[in-house]
Every structure is written in structure tokens, then in C-alpha cells.
Amino acid sequence: MSELLQFLFSGVTVGAVYALVALGFTIIYNASDVVNFAQGEFVMLGGMITWFAHAAGLPLPLAALSAIVVTAALGVAMNKLMIEPARGAPVVSLIIITIGASIFIQGAAQLVFDKQIHSFPAFSGDAPIRVGGATILPQSLWVIGGALVVFAGLWVFFTRTLLGRAVLATSNNRLAAQLVGINTNFVMALSFAVSAGIGALAGVLATPITLVAYNVGIGFALKGFAGAMLGGMGNPKGALVGGFAIGLIEALTAGYLSSQYKDAAAFVVILAVLFFMPQGLFGRKSADRV
Amino acid sequence: MRITPKLATLLVLAALVAITPFFFPSGYYYRVGALIFVNGIAVTGIVILTGYAGQISLGHAGFAGIGGYACALAPVHLGLHPALAVVLGAAVSALLAYLVGRPILRLKGYYLGVATLGFGILVSMVLNNERDLTRGPDGIDVPELGLRALLKDQGLNLTNGEFWYFFCGICLILGAWIALNLHDSPAGRALRALHGSEVAARTVGIDVARMKLSAFVISAVYASVSGSLLALQNKFITPDVAGFMHSIEMVTMAVLGGVGSVLGAILGAGILTLLPQVLTVFAEYEQMVLGLVMVLVMIFLREGLLPSILRRLRGRGE
Numbered sequence: 001m002s003e004l005l006q007f008l009f010s011g012v013t014v015g016a017v018y019a020l021v022a023l024g025f026t027i028i029y030n031a032s033d034v035v036n037f038a039q040g041e042f043v044m045l046g047g048m049i050t051w052f053a054h055a056a057g058l059p060l061p062l063a064a065l066s067a068i069v070v071t072a073a074l075g076v077a078m079n080k081l082m083i084e085p086a087r088g089a090p091v092v093s094l095i096i097i098t099i100g101a102s103i104f105i106q107g108a109a110q111l112v113f114d115k116q117i118h119s120f121p122a123f124s125g126d127a128p129i130r131v132g133g134a135t136i137l138p139q140s141l142w143v144i145g146g147a148l149v150v151f152a153g154l155w156v157f158f159t160r161t162l163l164g165r166a167v168l169a170t171s172n173n174r175l176a177a178q179l180v181g182i183n184t185n186f187v188m189a190l191s192f193a194v195s196a197g198i199g200a201l202a203g204v205l206a207t208p209i210t211l212v213a214y215n216v217g218i219g220f221a222l223k224g225f226a227g228a229m230l231g232g233m234g235n236p237k238g239a240l241v242g243g244f245a246i247g248l249i250e251a252l253t254a255g256y257l258s259s260q261y262k263d264a265a266a267f268v269v270i271l272a273v274l275f276f277m278p279q280g281l282f283g284r285k286s287a288d289r290v
Numbered sequence: 291m292r293i294t295p296k297l298a299t300l301l302v303l304a305a306l307v308a309i310t311p312f313f314f315p316s317g318y319y320y321r322v323g324a325l326i327f328v329n330g331i332a333v334t335g336i337v338i339l340t341g342y343a344g345q346i347s348l349g350h351a352g353f354a355g356i357g358g359y360a361c362a363l364a365p366v367h368l369g370l371h372p373a374l375a376v377v378l379g380a381a382v383s384a385l386l387a388y389l390v391g392r393p394i395l396r397l398k399g400y401y402l403g404v405a406t407l408g409f410g411i412l413v414s415m416v417l418n419n420e421r422d423l424t425r426g427p428d429g430i431d432v433p434e435l436g437l438r439a440l441l442k443d444q445g446l447n448l449t450n451g452e453f454w455y456f457f458c459g460i461c462l463i464l465g466a467w468i469a470l471n472l473h474d475s476p477a478g479r480a481l482r483a484l485h486g487s488e489v490a491a492r493t494v495g496i497d498v499a500r501m502k503l504s505a506f507v508i509s510a511v512y513a514s515v516s517g518s519l520l521a522l523q524n525k526f527i528t529p530d531v532a533g534f535m536h537s538i539e540m541v542t543m544a545v546l547g548g549v550g551s552v553l554g555a556i557l558g559a560g561i562l563t564l565l566p567q568v569l570t571v572f573a574e575y576e577q578m579v580l581g582l583v584m585v586l587v588m589i590f591l592r593e594g595l596l597p598s599i600l601r602r603l604r605g606r607g608e
Contacts, residue, residue, distance in 0.1 A: 035400040037403075082585050082589070085589045086588060086589050089588065089592065090344075091398070091399035091400065092340065092344065092346045092399070093588045093592060094588075095346055095348075095399070095400060095403045096346075096541060096542075096545055096584050096588050097584065097585050097588045097589070099348070099538060099541075099581075099584065100542075100580075100581045100582070100583070100584025100585040100588070101581065101585055102581070103535075103538060103577055103578075103580055103581030103584065104577075104578055104580075104581025104582050104584075104585065105581070106577055106581070107575065107576070107577030107578030107579075107580070107581055108578055110574075110577065111574065111575070111578070218534065222404070222407065222408070222411075225404055226404075229401070229404075260415075260419045261415065261419065263411070263415065264412055264415055266408075267408035267409075267411065267412055270404060270405060270408050271393070271394075271405060271408065274393070274394075274397055274401055274405055275393045
């Protein structure tokens with residue numbers, strides 16, 4: 001029983017990271033219908049920049065903040081330089097562009113930082129907390145709390161603020177949104193900034209547990225995407241639930257089946273979801289306009 | 291005889307394969323040439339899948355891995371001749387593509403991208419983890435094809451580099467010939483029609499699902515053969531051949547040169563294979579340049595290098 005509890009704890013922890021990545025996907029997807037394959041690189045950047053700034057002597061909170069701000073700025077730059085010029089391009093082109101961006105960021109991170117694996121101290125110590133025969137790290141609580149706070153913040157933003165509603169209006173119909181005076185370019189830039197910032201936050205929170213290296217992004221992107229898809233693409237509630245679900249499935253696979261193939265769990269979920277319920281848990285059925 | 295675009299492409303390819311060796315400063319260039327041809331074969335498959343049918347795959351290196359490991363494993367465990375192992379690898383790839391493709395190809399765009407990506411990563415995960423069979427990440431030896439010794443008996447004495455250069459070159463020309471024939475066939479027209487609009491293609495009676503599946507299976511065979519040839523000429527293979535980066539390289543080569551054009555895609559394979567060889571300092575920047583090429587080509591030269599250049603030349607002539 002305590003064994004199961006232990007697996008659940010570790011599943012919820014990684015699940016919270018995947019949920020944050022999935023929320024990042026959701027924001028950009030809602031604003032622009034683009035699935036940003038570089039989403040995982042934001043997580044990597046969050047971890048790497050924090051490590052770098054902390055190693056350079058900045059106090060940890062300041063290092064973390066600078067990582068989030070820099071990554072958000074990079075997100076805006078990516079939108080401006082890569083996504084905006086390709087507006088109206090076919091989906092295949094957009095996939096290649098965002099994958100290209102992802103590879104580019106990885107390559108740049110190798111040069112700017114290095115190829116080593118890094119970490120920085122956990123926020124509130126490393127003493128495990130004992131719960132019902134299993135243990136959980138204080139840092140796990142930070143990650144889980146972070147995912148829930150971000151979700152609540154997004155919910156308030158999208159339902160209670162004018163700006164959030166402008167984002168929703170843009171995703172619904174860009175032209176109509178422009179007609180009622182919404183600056184859709186600003187909305188796009190904002191979504192990339194928020195999405196990249198959330199990704200970086202995930203990296204900041206998770207690195208003391210999962211460690212960081214230049215090439216960890218693609219794994220986060222795939223699992224976050226699996227989570228977003230499981231929940232229903234474009235639905236924030238779905239992204240949160242889906243992310244946690246992928247984390248739990250992975251942890252249980254590692255615990256009871258095979259730790260070597262735990263990464264396969266996410267893909268099996270992706271394939272199963274695609275075949276049996278393409279609209280996901282909370283998604284709407286979609287139809288193509290001919 | 292009228293020179294059709296198809297014939298022109300084949301003639302250009304054949305001339306390139308035959309003439310460039312006269313300009314090679316050293317034997318090493320035969321090896322680079324052979325690598326370009328091997329990548330060219332894989333990329334020709336991408337042209338059929340992405341250029342003709344408009345479907346994306348981010349996991350085709352998985353099939354290259356199957357082709358490569360077939361050549362390493364089948365001769366040892368099944369006692370097959372390496373040449374038959376190539377055929378076996380292609381058959382396994384085709385079967386797998388058929389089984390995986392049936393459900394996957396119902397998906398579009400992003401979902402198809404992620405599903406194929408997941409497939410590729412699963413294959414490379416198996417190759418890395420099943421150490422008893424594949425010896426894991428360190429790689430495994432591949433037996434000699436034996437064709438060079440056979441040619442020697444016939445009085446044709448080629449160095450190892452020369453043999454693989456011409457052998458892969460001939461395979462590439464064959465592959466290009468098949469792809470070009472497909473382009474002009476009713477099946478090729480059907481693929482290009484569904485690329486334009488699946489709904490429109492369906493209304494004129496094209497079995498869209500079946501055509502997409504055929505394109506996927508054919509391109510998987512191309513990738514598999516390319517993996518086999520790589521394994522046989524290196525006499526060694528590692529799971530990297532099935533890795534995510536290799537899948538991305540295939541797509542990048544194709545879109546750089548022009549994914550709608552066989553010759554263009556092969557040009558892309560040539561450029562991206564040559565760059566790291568010519569600029570040794572390039573190694574550090576390889577990933578950055580690869581990513582940048584993908585982005586810039588998709589923004590500024592959406593059709594790819596060769597079609598854009600040809601269009602410009604034609605525009606000037608008129």
C-alpha cells in the first residue's frame with residue numbers, strides 16, 4: 001500500500017510539470033491554432049537560466065525570476081520572428097517551423113551554457129516528509145502547488161478580465177476580434193509571453209527534482225502534448241487533468257511494469273486517445289470547414 | 291525523343307553520379323558521396339509522403355532503424371544473406387507502416403506529427419533497451435554484403451569507397467525513377483489530389499485512406515532501405531539511426547531542397563550532408579543551423595531551394 005502511495009506521489013509530481021507544459025500549449029493553441037512544439041524548450045530554459053544565474057552569484061529567487069522573464073521575452077521574440085511571418089502557412093509548415101525553433105533553441109543552449117546536467121538547491125530543503133508510509137519531497141509540494149496556482153490564475157484571467165476575454169475572442173475569430181478593436185498582434189505576443197513564462201516556471205520548480213540539461217525539452221513537450229490531448233486540445237481544465245493523468249500513468253508504469261519503458265507510456269496514451277476519443281476528455285467534437 | 295521532366299531528372303542524377311568522382315581530390319569523398327546518396331534515398335521517400343500526399347512524419351528514422359538492424363541481426367540469428375536481410379527489413383518496415391499507418395493516418399496535421407514522432411521514439415527506445423538482442427546504445431557489428439568480392443571475381447576491382455559510392459548511387463537513381471513514375475501515375479495523381487483537398491478527392495472517388503496508407507508504406511520502405519545501406523557500408527550501426535534527430539534531418543533535407551521535387555529533395559540531402567563535412571567547425575553549430583534552416587526555409591522559401599530557383603529562371607526567360 002505504501003508502495004502504491006509512493007508511486008502516486010512521484011506521479012503527481014511529474015504530472016504537475018506536464019500539466020504546466022500542457023497549459024502552455026493550450027494558451028498558444030487557443031490564441032493562434034498553432035501547436036508550439038518548442039514548448040518543452042521553455043521548460044529547459046527556465047531550469048538552465050536559473051542554474052546559470054544562481055551559479056553566477058544571484059540569489060535563487062532572483063535567478064528564478066530572471067529565468068522566467070528572459071524566457072517570456074524569448075517567447076515573444078519567437079512569435080515575432082518565426083510565427084507571425086508564417087501566418088496562414090499550412091499546418092505542415094508550422095510544425096516544421098516550431099520543431100525548427102525547438103532544435104535551434106537546443107543548439108543555442110548547448111553553446112551558451114554547456115552539455116552537462118545541472119541542478120540547484122530545493123526551495124525548502126531536502127528533508128522528505130513522511131505521509132502514510134511513503135515520503136514526498138518538499139519540492140514536490142512546490143511543483144504541485146505551482147501547477148494549481150497557475151491554473152487558478154489562468155482561470156481568473158480568462159473568465160474575469162477584459163484582456164483574458166480578448167484572448168478568447170481572438171482565438172474564436174481573429175477578424176471579428178480586430179473589428180471590435182482588439183489588438184490581435186498584442187494578444188498573440190501576450191499568449192507567447194505567458195505560455196513561455198509558465199514553461200519556464202515549470203522548469204524552475206522541477207529542476208531540483210528532475211535535473212536539467214540542454215536536451216530535456218523534447219520529452220517535456222511530448223508528454224505535455226499528450227496531457228493536453230488527453231484532456232482535449234484547447235481546454236485548460238483538460239490540460240490540468242490530462243497532465244496529472246500522464247504523470248500518474250508514467251509513474252505506475254515505471255513502478256509496476258518497466259522503468260526502462262516508462263517513457264513509452266505517454267505515447268501509448270497518445271495513440272489510444274487519438275484512436276478512441278480524438279476530442280479528448282473535455283474537448284468538443286470538431287468538424288472541418290470545407 | 292522528347293525530354294520530359296522525369297527523364298531530365300534521371301539524366302541529371304546519373305550524370306552527377308558518374309561525373310563528380312573525376313573531381314574528387316581524395317578517396318574520402320567517395321564516402322561522403324555514398325552518404326549523400328543514402329540520405330537521398332530516405333528523402334525521396336519523404337517526397338512521396340509529404341511532397342505528393344501532404345502527410346507529415348516525424349518518425350521515419352524508426353523505419354531506417356528497422357532496416358539497419360535487420361542487416362545486423364538477420365544474418366546472425368536467421369542465417370540470412372545480408373542482401374536478403376535488406377529485403378526482410380523493408381518487408382518488416384512495410385508491414386509495420388501498414389499496421390501503424392492505418393489508425394495513425396486518420397489523423398491530420400499536428401496529431402499525425404505527434405503520433406509518428408511517438409512511433410519513432412518507441413522504435414529507438416526498443417533498440418536502446420533490448421540489450422540482449424541489439425547490444426544497446428553502443429551499437430552492433432553488421433556483416434559484409436559480399437557484392438564487392440563478387441564483382442572482383444568478375445574482373446571489376448573497386449575500392450571499398452568506390453563500390454559503395456556507385457552502388458548507393460545506382461540505388462538512388464532506381465529509387466528516384468520509381469518515385470517519378472509514381473508521380474505521373476494515376477496513384478500519384480490521386481495522392482496529389484488528396485494533398486490539395488481530401489474532401490474534393492473523396493468526392494471524385496479516390497479512396498483517401500487507402501492512398502495515404504500506400505504513400506506511408508512506400509516511404510517507410512525507402513527509409514528502411516536507406517538504413518540498411520547505411521548499416522552495410524559502415525559495417526556497424528547504433529540506435530542513433532532511429533533517433534529523433536535523424537527523423538528531423540530527413541524532413542529538413544526534403545523541405546530545404548524542395549519537398550515537392552525529387553531532385554530538389556536530393557539536393558537538400560546533398561547540402562545538409564556536405565555542410566558538416568566541409569566545415570569541421572560546424573559540428574558545434576550543427577543543431578542551431580539545422581533548426582534555423584528549417585525555420586527560414588519555411589518562412590521565405592516555402593517550396594524549397596530548387597523549385598524556387600527554377601521558378602526564378604523560368605520567370606526571367608519569359
